[in-house]
Amino acid sequence: MKIARTTISGPYTCLKDWQDDCFVQAGDDGLVFSSKGNYLTAFFEAFPNNPDTFIRGEGKTIEEAEESAWGQLQRFQACSGHDFERRNYRNGAGFCKHCGMFKSKAFEPLDRCHICGVPTQHCYDTKRNWFCEQHKDQRPEEEVPEFEKRLNELLEITARRTGKNP
Ligand SMILES: [Zn+2]
Numbered sequence: 387m388k389i390a391r392t393t394i395s396g397p398y399t400c401l402k403d404w405q406d407d408c409f410v411q412a413g414d415d416g417l418v419f420s421s422k423g424n425y426l427t428a429f430f431e432a433f434p435n436n437p438d439t440f441i442r443g444e445g446k447t448i449e450e451a452e453e454s455a456w457g458q459l460q461r462f463q464a465c466s467g468h469d470f471e472r473r474n475y476r477n478g479a480g481f482c483k484h485c486g487m488f489k490s491k492a493f494e495p496l497d498r499c500h501i502c503g504v505p506t507q508h509c510y511d512t513k514r515n516w517f518c519e520q521h522k523d524q525r526p527e528e529e530v531p532e533f534e535k536r537l538n539e540l541l542e543i544t545a546r547r548t549g550k551n552p
């Protein structure tokens with residue numbers, strides 16, 4: 387059986403027969419945000435290639451969480467034909483209307499490059515204009531969002547420490 391990487395406890399031996407190319411990870415310290423107060427739960431996450439999706443199961447124990455994730459996979463595989471809808475996502479992700487399966491690239495992103503109009507999610511400026519990879523240099527320096535500048539600073543610091551170029 388597959389061994390799942392875990393966040394705090396030791397390695398976890400899966401109960402279910404996950405495919406070889408399916409990456410799995412588990413933990414008993416998953417944070418759940420709730421209006422009644424946040425709490426910790428056991429979780430089990432799987433990233434199968436067939437179908438290409440991301441599954442997260444939760445439960446009181448990792449075993450219970452795995453059971454839930456496995457149940458979701460069975461439901462996705464039994465679906466007679468996926469029919470995706472965007473829900474609130476603009477980045478091209480979709481969910482099947484019948485079985486609820488998540489697919490990261492079900493659609494083209496809704497956002498389009500400000501310069502050439504291709505669907506993109508590459509980067510944007512403070513006015514929420516998007517730029518594709520080819521046109522990212524045409525974004526004015528003063529309109530690069532704060533979070534991105536800070537991220538770049540961090541990357542530079544890390545690169546200097548490790549002696550690698552970013
Ligand atoms: Zn489906």
Ligand SMILES: [Zn+2]
Pocket residue numbers: 499500501502503504517518519520521
């Ligand atoms: Zn472009």
